[in-house]
Amino acid sequence: MEKGNLVTIASYANPFEAELAKSLLEDYGFDVVLQNERIMSIYPSIAGDMYMIQLQVPEDREEEAKRIITDLEDTDYVSRILSQENALLEGHFSLTSGKHSSRYIEKIKVLQNPHAAHDLCKRLAARLEDYQFDCVVGPAYGGIVLAFETAYLLGKGFVFTQRKDDKMSIRSGFDLSRVRKVAIIEDILTTGGSVNEVIQCLSEAGIEVSVIGVLVDRSGGKIQFTAPLESLLSLEIPTWEADDCELCKQGVPLTKPGSSDKKS
Ligand SMILES: [Zn+2]
Structure with a gap:
């Protein structure tokens, strides 16, 4: 079989990351080549060779492969930010929806570090730049900071x-x-309720929604809207109805995060 020209779509210093990206693309049916490239050190005091590993794919599937790698990098990056800011909590939580869950994202922790929030918005902006829109809309409160920064x-x-x-x-x-x-920007997508309310109120004003961007899709891709959804991280977090909760059955103490801030 004739193979097209190979193009480099990403470079890695870490061979494990390179192998991970390669196997992911192979799962999507790509022919992938990893190529070592020697980098001349700019610091003479650093002895030995430095290599960057080039991830190469056939030229005709470059865009498709780049998209998959961007998704992988975003996923990895957001996971790291959430854990670095201690925003991903493990336990037994009562959610706003009334359901119970074993994990909770304390999203406000991410906003407490403006640098982390800015970096997340840069990734959201990159995912949204090919869509047509004049304005970015965020629902209060979490969406305000993220929508403002992404709009900027x-x-x-x-x-x-x-x-x-x-x-x-x-x-x-x-x-x-x-x-x-x-474009609508929201922090965490759980049931999609508030995004749908935003879509509704915009449509009453005669405004069309081109795309929805979120940091984390907690539904693991199950929620669909009338516009495309771009999520930096898709997480399937198990939730249970309050009267059929695994953790309640085990007697794990229940916490209601953020409840002190919510007016009924
Ligand atoms: Zn429970």
């Missing part, structure tokens, strides 16, 4: 929504008269 990075406008009298609405005072298409 992409050179777009920014607005936020909030619940007023139990109805999601665009914060009064924002001028949307020139906005036609938007």
Whole structure:
């Protein structure tokens, strides 16, 4: 079989990361080549050879392979940020939806480190840049910071929504008269409820949603919207109905995270 030209789509200093990326692409049916490239050290005091491992794929599937590698890097990066900021909690939690879960993402911890939040927004911005929109919308509160930073990075406008009298609405005072298409940014996607409320309130204002970007999709890809979803990390976190919870049966103490901040 004739093979096309190979192109390098990523470079790795760590051979394990290179092998991981290679096996992932092979699972998708790619012909992958790892190529060692010797790097001349710029510091004469560093002895020995330095190699970067080049990940190569056939030229005609370059874009497709890059997309898979970007997904892998985003996943890895977000997982690292969450664990570095101690945002991924293990235990027995009662969620806002009323369901119980063994893991909880304390998303506010990520926002406490603006540098980490900025880096996450850079990745969100890269995932959104090919979509057409004039403005980035975030639901209060977590979505505000992320939508603002992502809008800034992409050179777009920014607005936020909030619940007023139990109805999601665009914060009064924002001028949307020139906005036609938007991207929605949310921190964690659990049931998709608030994103759907944002879509609804925008559609009432005659505004179309081009894409939805989230840091973490807790549904593991199960939730679908009327617009494409870009998530940096997809995590399938087991949840149970409160009256059929594995952890309740085992007698594990239940915690209700963030409850002290929520008005009924
Ligand atoms: Zn339980």
